[in-house]
Ligand code: DGT
């Protein structure tokens with residue numbers, strides 16, 4: 529077929545193919561969720577509806593897109609790790625990033641009402657995206673550890689902060705003053721001695737965030753079959769295995785998680 533004289537404009541497209549043999553991480557983050565969470569009356573410091581909705585959207589992303597080995601989320605962010613050997617869209621960075629962010633954003637709006645039953649969505653939320661490559665398994669584990677450590681630091685701070693404001697009646701500025709320069713141990717101590725809260729008993733989802741992995745699930749379903757020699761259809765139970773995206777709220781900084789799920793970092797992935 530003859531090409532039009534306009535074809536040459538294609539040559540202006542920049543090549544954004546990412547390096548081979550690297551883990552491709554796409555992280556998205558809610559745009560101005562400080563305001564969004566206020567306007568939609570998110571519970572402080574953690575709103576289960578918001579966290580579960582984020583996870584539902586991330587599960588949708590993993591199911592709809594190709595080659596995602598693991599995802600990790602906390603607060604208004606989620607990271608998706610594409611397999612080192614992925615050939616999806618010829619490893620074009622813009623395809624990975626835009627598909628993740630748009631699938632996630634449309635899911636956030638689509639599933640909103642399932643999680644926020646009494647709270648209307650007041651305006652369309654947005655998410656930013658970035659892409660980072662990690663050449664070694666250790667780099668990838670350190671990346672995920674960094675996000676989980678961030679979750680821990682913020683959640684410990686926010687838990688004490690909102691206790692001081694909501695229970696002790698401090699103003700936000702006073703609570704901030706009180707916490708200035710305190711270490712993790714000091715914050716644990718305030719929670720324990722002033723509010724009788726053992727931080728380690730706070731929900732795991734708040735302290736560890738959410739890890740999404742693929743797991744084989746066997747389900748028993750009933751199937752109608754017709755045996756050759758019989759007239760009527762018969763119902764039989766059959767077991768089939770499916771891979772499903774499963775949320776976990778566990779530590780991913782230590783070795784135990786990676787030893788338990790070695791397939792995530794397996795060489796052929
Ligand atoms: P950005 O990301 O630069 O556009 O701005 P923000 O405002 O999204 O900032 P970011 O991402 O650093 O912080 C996340 C905000 O979302 C933070 O203000 C707290 C809020 N947020 C996230 N999850 C929850 C929640 O479960 N409850 C409440 N109350 N707020 C939450």
Ligand code: MG
Nearest residue numbers: 557558559560
């Ligand atoms: Mg930010």
Ligand code: MG
Nearest residue numbers: 557558559561
């Ligand atoms: Mg944000």
Ligand code: MG
Nearest residue numbers: 557603604605
């Ligand atoms: Mg954030």
Ligand code: MG
Nearest residue numbers: 617623626627
């Ligand atoms: Mg098209």
